[in-house]
Structure formats: C-alpha cells, structure tokens
Amino acid sequence: MSLLTVDIKQAGYEKEKSVIQDIQFSLEKGELIGLIGPNGAGKSTTIKTILGLMGFVEGEAVFQQEEKYAYIPERPIFYDELTLWEHLDFVAAVEQLDQKEYQQHVVELLHLFKLYDVAHQLPSTFSKGMQQKAMLILALITKPSVYIIDEPFIGLDPSAVKMLLTSIEEERKRGVGIIMSTHVLDTAEKVCDRFLLVNEGKLAASGTLQEIQQQCGLEDASLFDCFYHISEGQNND
Numbered sequence: 001m002s003l004l005t006v007d008i009k010q011a012g013y014e015k016e017k018s019v020i021q022d023i024q025f026s027l028e029k030g031e032l033i034g035l036i037g038p039n040g041a042g043k044s045t046t047i048k049t050i051l052g053l054m055g056f057v058e059g060e061a062v063f064q065q066e067e068k069y070a071y072i073p074e075r076p077i078f079y080d081e082l083t084l085w086e087h088l089d090f091v092a093a094v095e096q097l098d099q100k101e102y103q104q105h106v107v108e109l110l111h112l113f114k115l116y117d118v119a120h121q122l123p124s125t126f127s128k129g130m131q132q133k134a135m136l137i138l139a140l141i142t143k144p145s146v147y148i149i150d151e152p153f154i155g156l157d158p159s160a161v162k163m164l165l166t167s168i169e170e171e172r173k174r175g176v177g178i179i180m181s182t183h184v185l186d187t188a189e190k191v192c193d194r195f196l197l198v199n200e201g202k203l204a205a206s207g208t209l210q211e212i213q214q215q216c217g218l219e220d221a222s223l224f225d226c227f228y229h230i231s232e233g234q235n236n237d
C-alpha cells in the first residue's frame with residue numbers, strides 16, 4: 001500500500017482560479033521523489049495542496065492511515081522567544097516522544113548538524129543555513145513516515161548537504177517516503193528514484209530518469225537537459 005496517493009484534478013489560491021491541474025502520483029515506502037520544474041511552475045502549490053493548505057481543491061491527497069508526516073518549508077518558521085532546545089523539547093512533548101530515546105537522538109543530531117553549541121540560543125538569530133538545519137532536526141526527531149521537503153539544498157553548506165543526504169538515506173532504510181522539491185538537478189539526479197516534472201501547473205513528465213528521457217525523446221540526456229527541453233525547448237519545437 002502506498003504511503004501517499006495524490007490525485008489533484010485542480011487546485012488554486014482562489015476559488016475557480018486553477019493554478020495546478022491533473023497531478024497524479026503515489027509515494028511508496030523507501031522512495032525518494034524529486035519534484036522539479038521552473039520558477040512559478042506549481043511545485044510549492046502542489047506541496048501546499050498535499051498538506052491541505054489550499055483554499056480551492058478538486059481531487060485529494062490521501063496519506064496511508066495513521067501515517068505521520070513532516071513538512072520542512074523552504075523558509076523556516078520559529079517562535080521568537082524559544083531557544084532551539086526549547087523548540088525541540090516542545091516538539092518532543094507534543095509528539096509524546098519517548099524521553100530517553102529523544103534525549104539520545106537529539107544530541108546525536110545536534111552534533112551531526114553542528115548546532116550543539118548554539119542549541120541554547122534563539123533560532124531567529126541563526127543564519128539561513130543554520131535555521132534550515134534546525135528545521136531538519138525538528139523534523140527528524142519525530143521519526144515520521146513521510147517527509148515533504150521544500151528546496152532543502154539551497155542555503156546549506158556542502159558538509160550540511162552531505163549530512164542531509166546521509167540522514168535521508170538512513171530514513172529511507174526505515175521505509176520512509178520522501179517528496180523533495182528542488183532546483184539542484186545534479187544532486188536530484190543522483191539521489192532520487194523518480195521525478196515529477198511540473199511545468200505550467202501540469203505534470204509534463206514523470207518517472208525514472210530513463211522514463212523522463214523517453215518522454216522527452218532525449219536518450220541519455222541529463223535531468224537538466226530534460227528539464228530545459230520541457231521548460232523551454234518544447235515551446236520552440
């Protein structure tokens with residue numbers, strides 16, 4: 001059974017003003033799906049529709065029963081007056097995490113992402129990359145079954161990207177499914193199992209790199225070339 005089944009017929013910010021149409025896919029256990037497409041194509045709107053945040057939706061996004069998901073937004077959001085530790089303790093309390101397991105896990109993660117020394121400071125005073133890492137730790141401690149991550153790579157330094165990819169790999173071994181929107185296509189090409197290529201609000205191509213190459217008629221092309229073909233070249237054929 002899929003972790004998540006998405007069948008969006010149309011969705012938009014205002015009633016009867018459709019921004020995305022006909023986006024269908026499912027997310028399987030252990031799978032990493034890359035959501036890619038040009039600026040304004042509808043990636044964030046697709047994510048917001050899955051999260052149930054859009055005002056106008058025809059269709060549905062259904063999580064497997066009792067599956068827990070974590071959303072990691074592109075622009076981190078924190079409480080102004082809570083330190084990172086307090087944020088973590090707050091999430092642990094809300095999620096009713098096992099205290100012993102949580103304490104051990106959180107220290108490991110804070111060291112891994114090099115935030116241990118600033119954990120008693122306010123995340124609102126952190127740099128952009130530090131804030132992104134803090135959001136990642138807040139998601140990782142909850143051990144969800146599905147992650148929905150909006151552009152994780154931009155803003156992270158190379159060692160943080162490596163840590164993120166390592167964490168993603170470990171989570172996938174646990175059977176976790178991940179949807180990740182990104183513009184960093186060379187990394188996406190290396191790590192994703194499948195891709196959803198969104199253009200002008202629609203699914204322009206989807207599947208493995210090989211399937212995308214076939215759909216574009218570009219044998220052996222990189223994901224970047226397929227992306228370019230769909231977002232630019234197709235209109236000039």
Ligand SMILES: Nc1ncnc2c1ncn2[C@@H]1O[C@H](COP(=O)(O)OP(=O)(O)OP(=O)(O)O)[C@@H](O)[C@H]1O
Pocket residue numbers: 013019037038039040041042043044045046
């Ligand atoms: N809050 C909003 N209200 C109205 N329209 C919006 C809103 N957010 C986005 N849109 C519109 O929806 C369309 C899709 O935008 P979306 O943010 O989903 O694109 P994206 O693929 O995530 O782009 P990017 O790569 O630039 O982040 C765009 O035409 C955009 O102008």
